[in-house]
Each structure stands twice: as C-alpha cells, then as structure tokens.
Amino acid sequence: MSAAVKILDGNTFVVSDDNGDIEASLTDPTGLFSFDTRFLSRWILTIDGQRLNPLSVDDLQYFETRFFLVPGTGTVYIDAKLSVIRQRAVGGGFHEELTILNHDDKPVDLTVRVEAACDFADLFEVKDALKKQGAYYTSVDDGRLVLGYRRETYVRETWISATEACTVDEGGLTFVVHVEPQQKWATDLHVAIGRDASGTTSGQPKYERPAKKQARTTMELSLEKWLGDAPILDCDSDSLKRTYQRSLVDLAALRFSPVMLPGHYLPAAGLPWFMTMFGRDSVFTSLQALPFAPELARTTLVALGLWQGSRHDDFRDEDPGRILHEMRFGEMTAFEERPHSPYYGSVDATPLYVVLLDEYERWTGDAKLVRSLERQARAALAWIDDYADLQGNGYIAYQRRNEKTGLENQCWKDSWDSISYRDGRLPGFPRATCELQGYAYDAKVRGARLARLVWQDPAYADRLEKEAADLKRRFNRDFWVEDGQYFAIALEPDGSKVDALASNNGHLLWSGIVDKSKAKAVARHLMSPAMYSGWGVRTLAEGQGRYNPIGYHVGTIWPYDNSFIAWGLRRYGFKEEAARIAAGILDAAEFFEGRLPEAFGGYERELTKYPVQYPTSCSPQAWSTGAPLLFLRTMLGLEPIGEHLIVDPALPQGIGRLELLDIPGRWGRLDAFGRSRVDVGSRPRSRSQLGVLKPAKKSKGKAAE
Amino acid sequence: MAELDVGLLEALEERSREHPVPAVDGVVLFDVRCADNVDKWYVTMEKGIVTVARKGGEPDCVLTGGCATFDAVLSGRANVMAALLRGAFSAQGRIILLSALQQLFPGSPDAADLPAASYAERQS
Numbered sequence: 001m002s003a004a005v006k007i008l009d010g011n012t013f014v015v016s017d018d019n020g021d022i023e024a025s026l027t028d029p030t031g032l033f034s035f036d037t038r039f040l041s042r043w044i045l046t047i048d049g050q051r052l053n054p055l056s057v058d059d060l061q062y063f064e065t066r067f068f069l070v071p072g073t074g075t076v077y078i079d080a081k082l083s084v085i086r087q088r089a090v091g092g093g094f095h096e097e098l099t100i101l102n103h104d105d106k107p108v109d110l111t112v113r114v115e116a117a118c119d120f121a122d123l124f125e126v127k128d129a130l131k132k133q134g135a136y137y138t139s140v141d142d143g144r145l146v147l148g149y150r151r152e153t154y155v156r157e158t159w160i161s162a163t164e165a166c167t168v169d170e171g172g173l174t175f176v177v178h179v180e181p182q183q184k185w186a187t188d189l190h191v192a193i194g195r196d197a198s199g200t201t202s203g204q205p206k207y208e209r210p211a212k213k214q215a216r217t218t219m220e221l222s223l224e225k226w227l228g229d230a231p232i233l234d235c236d237s238d239s240l241k242r243t244y245q246r247s248l249v250d251l252a253a254l255r256f257s258p259v260m261l262p263g264h265y266l267p268a269a270g271l272p273w274f275m276t277m278f279g280r281d282s283v284f285t286s287l288q289a290l291p292f293a294p295e296l297a298r299t300t301l302v303a304l305g306l307w308q309g310s311r312h313d314d315f316r317d318e319d320p321g322r323i324l325h326e327m328r329f330g331e332m333t334a335f336e337e338r339p340h341s342p343y344y345g346s347v348d349a350t351p352l353y354v355v356l357l358d359e360y361e362r363w364t365g366d367a368k369l370v371r372s373l374e375r376q377a378r379a380a381l382a383w384i385d386d387y388a389d390l391q392g393n394g395y396i397a398y399q400r401r402n403e404k405t406g407l408e409n410q411c412w413k414d415s416w417d418s419i420s421y422r423d424g425r426l427p428g429f430p431r432a433t434c435e436l437q438g439y440a441y442d443a444k445v446r447g448a449r450l451a452r453l454v455w456q457d458p459a460y461a462d463r464l465e466k467e468a469a470d471l472k473r474r475f476n477r478d479f480w481v482e483d484g485q486y487f488a489i490a491l492e493p494d495g496s497k498v499d500a501l502a503s504n505n506g507h508l509l510w511s512g513i514v515d516k517s518k519a520k521a522v523a524r525h526l527m528s529p530a531m532y533s534g535w536g537v538r539t540l541a542e543g544q545g546r547y548n549p550i551g552y553h554v555g556t557i558w559p560y561d562n563s564f565i566a567w568g569l570r571r572y573g574f575k576e577e578a579a580r581i582a583a584g585i586l587d588a589a590e591f592f593e594g595r596l597p598e599a600f601g602g603y604e605r606e607l608t609k610y611p612v613q614y615p616t617s618c619s620p621q622a623w624s625t626g627a628p629l630l631f632l633r634t635m636l637g638l639e640p641i642g643e644h645l646i647v648d649p650a651l652p653q654g655i656g657r658l659e660l661l662d663i664p665g666r667w668g669r670l671d672a673f674g675r676s677r678v679d680v681g682s683r684p685r686s687r688s689q690l691g692v693l694k695p696a697k698k699s700k701g702k703a704a705e
Numbered sequence: 706m707a708e709l710d711v712g713l714l715e716a717l718e719e720r721s722r723e724h725p726v727p728a729v730d731g732v733v734l735f736d737v738r739c740a741d742n743v744d745k746w747y748v749t750m751e752k753g754i755v756t757v758a759r760k761g762g763e764p765d766c767v768l769t770g771g772c773a774t775f776d777a778v779l780s781g782r783a784n785v786m787a788a789l790l791r792g793a794f795s796a797q798g799r800i801i802l803l804s805a806l807q808q809l810f811p812g813s814p815d816a817a818d819l820p821a822a823s824y825a826e827r828q829s
Contacts, residue, residue, distance in 0.1 A: 152791070152792075153791055153792035153793050154790070154791045154792050155792055197789060197790045197792075198795075198796075199792075199795050259800050260800040260801040260803070260804040261801060305727055306727055306729075306801065306804040306805055306808075307804060308727075308808070310724065310808035310809070311781070311810075311811060311812030312812045312813075313812040313813050314815070315813065316784075318812065320724075327786075329790055330790075331790075333786075333787060333790060334787050334790035334792075335787070335791060336783075336784060336787050341784050341786035341787040341790070342786070372728060375725065375727070375728075375753075376727065
C-alpha cells in the first residue's frame with residue numbers, strides 16, 4: 001500500500017492509501033474502524049475499469065481530507081482530460097463527496113464504480129491475524145448496500161448509499177455518468193455504521209451541518225471551541241508555536257466520548273491500535289493537559305471511577321478498588337476470548353488515579369467532584385495496601401493471574417525485556433518496579449491532603465501521611481544502589497535489587513519519594529551521557545546489558561517519559577536540567593512537524609543529527625501529544641498554590657520570551673510570562689547546544705485584563 | 706428458564722448496603738425475557754444504595770435480555786459488558802446508571818480469593 005492517510009474522530013477512524021482506496025488484508029490496519037471493529041475493508045474507486053492516480057492529498061482537518069486524482073497509471077496524467085476529487089470526512093462512519101471534472105471540450109460518458117466489502121475484523125484479529133468464527137452476509141435494501149456479519153447474537157452492519165442514481169449490487173455501486181464539456185458531476189457517498197454494540201444506529205452522521213445555512217459542520221465547530229478554550233501561546237520560537245498548535249489539534253482528535261458519558265471527553269491512547277480508554281494513558285495525558293484542558297481530567301476521573309474494580313476476577317485481573325487498564329469493544333472481547341471488558345492488568349493506574357484527583361483539585365478547586373469520588377479514591381488507596389503488596393514486603397508489585405491473555409508487565413514499560421538487571425538478566429515475579437513505589441507514595445500524600453481539606457477526616461489523613469513517610473524511608477533504603485548512586489529499577493521477591501539504571505529514576509523525582517540527599521546523584525545520572533542523548537533521556541542507560549537505542553523500552557527516548565522527568569527535576573529544584581530536557585524534546589518535535597511520536601531512537605544527538613523514529617510507534621499518541629503541554633508548564637514553573645498560580649520560569653537558551661495567556665483554573669483565567677536574559681538576537685536556529693539561563697524572578701500569575 | 710431467581714436481585718440490594726455503588730441516582734428496568742413471559746424488575750439506585758421492586762415509574766435506563774443471560778451475569782458466570790457487546794443484552798437510556806450498577810454484579814465463582822492481610826496489618 002502507498003502512504004497511509006488517516007482521519008479520525010474519537011475511536012472511529014479511516015486509514016486508506018493516498019488515492020483514497022482501501023484494500024485491507026487481515027493483518028493490515030487499513031479500513032474504516034469504529035469501536036475496535038473494522039466496518040469497511042475494501043473501498044476502491046474506478047472509472048471505466050481503471051484505478052486512479054493520486055496528484056495530491058490535502059489534510060484539511062484531522063477528521064477530513066481531500067484526494068486529487070486522475071485516471072490512468074504511471075505518467076499519463078499530463079494528458080488527463082478528467083480529474084477526480086474525493087473529499088472525505090469521518091464521524092459515525094464516513095462521508096465522501098466524489099466529484100468528476102471534465103476538462104475536455106467534448107462530453108464524456110463514464111462508468112464509475114465503487115467496490116465495497118468488509119471483513120468485520122476485531123482489532124485484536126488484525127494484530128494477531130486470527131480467523132473469524134461467524135458468517136458474512138450482504139444485501140441490497142432500498143438502494144442501499146448492506147454488508148453484515150453475524151455470530152450468534154453478535155451482529156455488525158455497514159450501510160452504503162449514494163445521493164445520485166446508481167446500480168447497487170452486492171459488490172458495490174455503479175454510476176453511469178455523462179459529463180458535458182468543462183462541467184462536473186458529483187455524488188455524495190455515505191458509509192454508515194449501521195449496526196454496532198448499541199443495536200441499529202440512527203445513521204446520523206456527525207459531519208452534517210446542524211442547519212443548512214450554517215457554514216461549518218458540528219465537528220468543525222467542536223474543534224473551533226476546543227482551540228478557543230485553550231490558553232494562547234505567544235513566544236519568539238515559531239517552532240514551539242507550531243508544536244503547541246499541533247498538540248492541541250491532535251489532542252482534540254484523540255478525544256473520546258465514553259458511551260456512559262455522552263458529550264464528555266477523555267483522551268484515548270493513540271492511533272491506530274489504542275483508540276480507547278486506557279487507565280494509565282488517560283491519567284498521564286490528563287495530568288499533562290490540566291493547565292490547558294481540565295475537562296479531560298474530570299471525565300477521566302468520573303469514567304475510571306465508574307469502572308473501578310469491585311470483585312475478584314482472575315480472567316480480567318480485577319480486584320476491588322483497582323483502576324482499569326484497558327477497555328475494548330470488539331468481537332473477541334464480546335465473546336470473552338479477550339479480557340478487555342474491561343481488563344484491569346495495570347498496577348500504576350490505581351495510585352495515579354488518586355494523584356490525578358488531587359492535582360485536578362489543586363488546579364480547578366472543584367471540591368464537589370473530589371467529594372463525589374471520595375469512595376473511589378479511598379478504595380484505590382486501600383487497593384495499594386490490600387491487593388498490590390504481592391511480595392509481602394509493603395511494596396506495590398504485579399503478577400498477572402490471567403496467564404493466557406493477561407499482561408505480563410503491568411507497568412508503563414510493558415515489553416517483555418523492559419525490566420532487567422544491569423547485566424541483562426530478567427527478574428522473576430511478582431515485580432516491584434521502583435516508579436510504582438513513587439506513585440504509591442504520592443497517592444498517599446495527596447490522599448492525605450484531600451482527606452484533610454475536602455473529606456474532613458484528619459485521622460485518615462494522619463494515617464496516610466504516616467504510611468507515606470514509612471514507605472519513603474524504607475524505599476530509600478531498599479531500592480538504593482549504593483555502588484551506582486541511583487535507584488534500582490525493581491525489587492525481586494527475595495529483596496534483590498534489580499540494578500539496571502533506567503529513566504524510572506526521573507519518575508521517582510516527580511513523585512517526591514526521593515530523599516533530598518539522594519536527588520543530586522539521581523539528577524546527575526539523568527543528565528549524564530549514558531542517559532541523556534542530547535534529545536532526551538533514554539529509557540535505559542547506555543552500557544546496561546539490554547541497552548539498544550531502538551529497543552522499545554530499553555534505550556529509546558519517550559517524549560512522555562521525558563515530560564515527567566523534567567517535572568520531577570523541577571520539583572527538586574533542578575531547573576536548568578528540566579529546561580534542557582524540554583529543549584531537547586521540543587527540538588526533536590521540529591523534525592516531526594510538531595507531532596512527537598510515541599518514541600524515537602536513543603542514538604547520540606551528535607551522531608544522527610536528527611531523531612530516528614521508532615519503527616512501529618503509534619502516532620499521534622496521546623501522552624506524546626501531551627508532552628509539549630507539560631513542558632510548557634515546567635518551563636514556566638506553573639504551580640497552583642492555594643488560590644494562586646505561581647509562575648517561576650526557567651527557559652532554555654533558544655526561547656527568549658514565552659507567554660501563556662488565559663490559563664484556566666480556580667483563579668478564573670491568568671497569564672504567565674517568562675523571559676530569559678540571553679541575547680536572543682544571536683541564538684542559533686535550533687536550540688541544539690543548550691545552556692540554560694538562570695531562572696527569572698519568581699512571580700505570581702498576573703490576572704488577565 | 707421460567708423466571709429470574711429473586712435471590713440474585715436481593716443479593717444486589719445486600720451488596721449495595723455493604724459497598725455502595727458510585728452515587729448516580731436513577732432507575733434501571735431489567736426487562737427479562739423468559740420462556741413464556743416478560744419479567745420486569747425496577748432497580749432503583751439512590752445515593753449508592755439499590756432497591757429492587759416489581760413495580761416502578763418511568764425508568765431512566767432499560768436493560769433487555771434473556772432470562773439465561775440475566776441469570777449468568779447476576780451470578781458472576783458472565784460479564785455484563787461482554788454480553789452487551791455480544792448483543793445478548795441491549796441497553797437504552799442513561800448508560801451511566803448501568804456502568805455504576807455493574808459494580809454490584811458478582812465476580813466469577815472460580816476466582817481466587819486473594820486478599821492477604823495488608824503489610825500494615827502484618828506489621829501491627
């Protein structure tokens with residue numbers, strides 16, 4: 001297939017080749033997907049039996065694209081007397097405006113054919129190349145082509161129709177077209193999700209204009225409002241402005257409205273495999289986006305709270321109080337061949353849930369939500385002690401109970417080799433990775449704050465604080481690698497330190513669990529040549545047994561990871577180091593046109609001069625999209641304290657002026673300004689070799705006029 | 706199956722008193738299609754507590770399905786979300802109520818009963 005063109009809306013998306021055609025195989029993620037199911041796997045346009053050639057593709061919006069095509073193959077387009085435009089918008093299926101222009105001085109008679117078919121593959125089947133167990137059917141019903149699939153009570157249908165007269169057969173639509181000289185012919189093609197999990201759908205497409213006179217569609221208006229509500233960024237770096245804009249638009253594209261909360265949005269994890277609710281990804285992205293779009297955090301907290309674990313279920317790795325890992329809607333989930341209804345095999349989402357709840361309150365002052373989620377937060381905190389202490393030593397650890405289809409690694413570095421000793425050996429299970437202890441500590445500290453301020457339960461607050469202090473004391477003793485001066489990546493059940501040096505140390509700074517006396521050594525490691533490539537901090541340090549610059553969690557650089565590392569460095573006062581990391585990743589973003597991938601290669605910056613994209617990473621991916629937002633917060637030193645927003649900027653050398661206007665929060669809207677003291681007139685084009693300026697003077701946010 | 710076992714519904718009430726569901730108020734109608742009749746149960750959720758009755762007002766959400774499906778879900782042998790995706794159940798109205806209510810549905814009878822004493826408890 002030629003280059004993939006993607007348009008999306010929540011968990012409905014279309015991936016096609018660059019002439020707009022879809023020719024999917026079982027293992028190929030092209031087609032129209034909705035709720036983890038492929039609703040169209042073949043969509044081929046021909047004119048007089050000929051395929052069309054792409055001249056150009058215009059990405060109009062994330063949900064809309066336009067293909068300019070000519071008939072014929074190879075180089076004959078120069079003589080083309082016809083041109084064809086396919087303008088496609090996704091939303092409740094997709095809609096395509098097909099236009100044929102006759103540039104000749106003679107009329108033409110054409111046979112236009114659109115072939116359509118569907119395999120109704122579950123995304124899991126596409127990933128794992130599995131076979132279907134049900135039966136397909138097709139029918140022509142009142143001028144509409146119906147493609148269907150049935151397995152017992154499970155039924156999915158796609159409905160295809162056109163506005164112009166055509167002959168519909170079970171393989172597609174045929175138009176007999178006459179076009180006068182210098183004239184055009186056009187039809188609208190509707191591909192609707194006819195039947196999904198909710199039964200027969202209305203078929204009402206989201207892309208339609210709400211009123212005929214209205215110029216913009218519902219989706220255009222929604223994007224416009226989203227962008228209008230976000231703070232305004234002004235700075236002397238055009239690259240940063242582009243990245244910011246890209247991040248906001250991509251985050252809009254990745255918004256996902258859960259069925260139980262219509263009209264409210266939380267971030268889905270990433271295209272194409274992860275357009276669904278993930279506990280960990282939704283929480284991290286909501287944290288990153290809090291100063292920009294607090295509504296994401298609110299919906300995430302409510303939705304994850306509703307699906308919080310309440311029973312023991314080995315198949316789903318569910319326990320009472322546990323926050324879900326992943327929710328899926330496809331056929332394999334429906335028949336309980338996969339555990340994602342939802343699956344709970346994540347060990348960090350639960351403490352992070354409490355972290356997000358507290359951070360959300362600190363920014364928004366929404367004590368009402370914190371009160372309404374008190375039971376969920378208490379259950380999450382109880383889960384840490386009652387169900388996650390699998391090693392029996394007071395540390396949070398993981399080991400799957402579903403050994404067939406459950407996740408082996410339940411922390412964010414979830415690949416098979418991500419947790420290792422310095423010499424490359426893999427530890428056994430249960431595994432207590434270090435960052436989990438940090439999250440648990442932070443959850444207890446923040447839970448105590450909420451207990452005292454909102455739930456009015458000082459005794460509970462005291463208990464949580466005592467537990468947090470005890471955890472911190474033990475952690476700094478048990479995880480510290482004395483001969484390396486950093487924290488081990490994990491602890492074995494027998495207490496052995498899994499002593500690889502990994503980026504998890506940065507998350508520890510973010511959580512606050514690190515003793516002050518150890519923070520400097522940790523920061524020095526994070527900025528050392530073994531860890532910091534010049535673009536960012538590697539997931540695993542160079543020189544460790546399993547280090548590989550293009551190994552998924554063993555050497556690549558993750559923008560999301562770096563955004564939390566930078567936040568952690570700032571927390572312990574390492575402003576210059578935080579700014580260097582921000583600058584490196586934001587420099588990398590330039591090479592990806594503002595859209596940071598999930599991960600890129602850990603090669604030395606001086607070696608490659610450009611960031612090497614990880615081969616199969618998702619893009620856009622929510623927490624990579626959120627990374628620039630968190631970097632803005634970190635560079636400006638934004639911190640809500642009481643009713644105020646503290647601004648304490650420390651900017652990288654290449655940014656002379658940084659202004660973030662209309663930051664939403666409990667204060668209403670405030671502006672933050674940062675200036676560096678460097679002579680920006682002589683700055684290099686890219687901020688490649690950063691020193692960082694001394695931080696500017698601390699100030700409170702200035703009220704917007 | 707002639708009708709739904711009332712004990713399974715009473716168990717919902719009991720569990721909600723022990724572990725209240727997320728505080729979303731409303732009425733879910735269980736529209737149970739049995740062999741010869743339709744069994745209707747009104748499940749009212751108020752401040753996290755559930756009460757079940759034969760009669761009720763206008764429901765906010767209707768859950769429709771066969772008696773065997775209700776029986777399997779309410780006894781922990783099947784998962785409600787999977788049943789919905791499979792088309793064995795259909796739901797109309799405020800789905801948020803069903804999301805909250807499902808927390809009361811029991812887990813698999815085969816699941817290991819895990820909870821060990823917490824670390825803090827073992828220390829004391």
